[in-house]
Amino acid sequence: GAGVSQSPSNKVTEKGKDVELRCDPISGHTALYWYRQRLGQGLEFLIYFQGNSAPDKSGLPSDRFSAERTGESVSTLTIQRTQQEDSAVYLCASSLDRGLGNTIYFGEGSWLTVV
């Protein structure tokens, strides 16, 4: 596609429910990133994929959070047993590769509200 595509764009869920957020990176981009941004806050790194492997999962806040990527394309971020503090916009980004000179481009984000 022309840009990074994320779905759903907005999600309201009840506390305790599971949610899945999807990211479709720019075609041909091998690196994929998930960030979280709470209202009025900066970007919080969650996880990074190079191809289908995740060399860095250090940012995942708890074991309720998991992510996978298949076919070196689409990635899914899953949040189990959602809590109110999970309310944020979840931004996905991709880059052509991970080396010097590669820029990351963002999707429009998935806005999650846990009520």
Place this chain on the structure above:
Amino acid sequence: QKEVEQNSGPLSVPEGAIASLNCTYSDRGSQSFFWYRQYSGKSPELIMSIYSNGDKEDGRFTAQLNKASQYVSLLIRDSQPSDSATYLCAVGNSWGKFQFGAGTQVVVTP
């Protein structure tokens, strides 16, 4: 210590003046440096990238990098009301991890 630090602002700048934004980073192995602009409710968009020491100019924007001081800055010349946004500094290491600062809010006043 945060990996990437920025002044939170807000930085108030008169229209037509120069806005100066600063960013410091802690990882000496960092290799790529970026400035993103983020309007309220929108995702970040790339303004500038810089990889070597010195200045890089693109239109009204100039990025400056000093790896010895672990410092990167952004100058916005002839500031316009449309420049009012939050500016995010991002730093990438050799294996592709990008860390972002918390952002500096810029307000350009007519």
